[in-house]
Amino acid sequence: MARALYIHWPFCLAKCPYCDFNSHVRDSVDVAAWQDALLADMRHEAELAGGEPLTSIFFGGGTPSLMPPRLVEALLAEAAKLWGFALDIEITLEANPSSVEAANFADLATAGVNRVSLGLQSLDDEALRFLGRLHNAAEGLSALEVAQKAFERVSFDLIYALPDQSPEHWREQLEHALGFGTSHLSLYQLTIEPGTRFETDVRRGGFTPLDDDLAAHLYQVTAEMTSAAGMPAYEVSNYARPGEESRHNLTYWRYQDYAGIGPGAHGRRGGMATFRHKKPENWLGAVERNGHGLKQEEALSRSDQASEALLMGLRLGEGIDIAALSARVDMPEEALLRPSMMQQFGGMDLIWRKGNRVGVTPKGMPLLDAVLAGVIEDDLLFA
Template identity: 50%
Template structure:
């Protein structure tokens, strides 16, 4: 068995277009007044044909439409993509097909059409249940829109999720406790809860650098909010199965688990990334960020890749640790042993003595106290 088979195989499609650019967002998203969906569809289908030739015989366990705002796609285009995927690969009986959406009335109206194409899970970018904060975050929807979208999504799809951002400007611990309680009452299986991070190159990053982004919580308050989140979600039956993701048993995101369990995934679209094993060698693959550049490249050269880099065993060990230690059941030490000659058991003992990690039945797991320090833990573990 090749290493990637421990994590499975999935497909990611990136739709780079949005109605507006949120000030905190560092994803590859672009505002465009008009999009030629027919031309984009032809490019996606061409890439499906190319990638499937390298991965023939694999079982697709998950398909994910991310962005950008993929719910701005026409359902007919999503249907064409999924039909081509079914033609080129076999799909698992319980394949998860997720589409990200914003809670606007235009997108909500498409939910049943998306469901008819085969989409069986929707992830809503709610971000806040407070009107003032929605405006601060640059969101175009209202709290009423968000609640209606959640209600409609849950009536159409068996599996749903929505995102909330906390540690926002001027937010107190009591504010977040109240808002999270509302979110938990609305959720029916999965919640993604992210601390606001200020990324360079974003509008928030520019304001922060200029000293104009005021009211952000200090580190202690941010930590208090994080641990409050863990306590409240666990009590509500949606414990963290990953640092920022919470779910009832069986409702975990199958697609994200392919990433966290370090499987293989193809990435199609501008700015999409991939990890693919070909002839026993695992490659890191990226694509051009600019939408028009990616589209032109597919049309002119027949492929949408930018770079393809062979990953060393140590590279793979680093990535597996970085991803796998984020989830509740951690990483398998036997897989690490296959990737590294030095399995750093002395470092494991050192970090375990500090209460940051533990070993259980052949697995290395980050403790509750260690989860906020994952990046530092991985750096300490690697030789």
């Protein structure tokens, strides 16, 4: 049974050059049509994955803060009717820090949103221009102030390891960020994703990504500063005060079931993977034809489930209960993790084990992809 619900709003005012998310720019959006379609998609999913009160809802995108508050309110009212809400439900909405969107924060809070994830991305105007953002630093900080007054919980994103970024520059940025007193930060190293404008720019020599060794040093700086501020890493790129972790994202990383609706949304229910049509117009057409936006449902093999659980769970500071996973997928532990590599990486302080729990050490987190490729059995990595 799904305990979490993801709602995708695919529209943005502009496509950022680093972004590979399912986001689209449109001249206009028929809000009434989108409301009807999202409600229909939600009802279909609730029929298959209902029965338990929701503990979290996440509006992702795209730019969900472009959604009219009345639409958010209608979707939350329907979700409450279909599933019911846990008393302490976390309802997060991703937001951009434009003045137009910040003006809606109070109404979004009234609609039921109690946590916002704000896409500041940088506190430096030059970096914001490089990242293709539509706001400047002053506008971002103003939106953060409005958000902290409107919502119970506030997180914001920053992107670092930019070309030629020095440790001193990042320390200054992060010290400034930690001074705002939010309970959660998402701090991402710039990654050149396939199919993005930045990939084209790098290929054409427009800029050179930061050296890997320097990027790893900036990661260590990040870990040290956040830990000293009482916000240790609980996932490779996420930092929070104890108890303020994103419950919704923990659902993914702990490999629990969740429902996903809207264009391109993925879901997991009862060993099934669900995929919805990605292009907004295709998703709308599917809902009109079928009453839902599903493109595909796929039964996951034991190997598929083991692979997903490991790749997700080993991102977490808490690691994964390998004995519980072994029982869940009915596979012996040695078929999940290579004993020889576990021993080797353990000796290098890249992997830890305490009883049944296995995790990646702080030293190993900057090398996460290589560590995972080393310890997870090939049959699972390429399942």
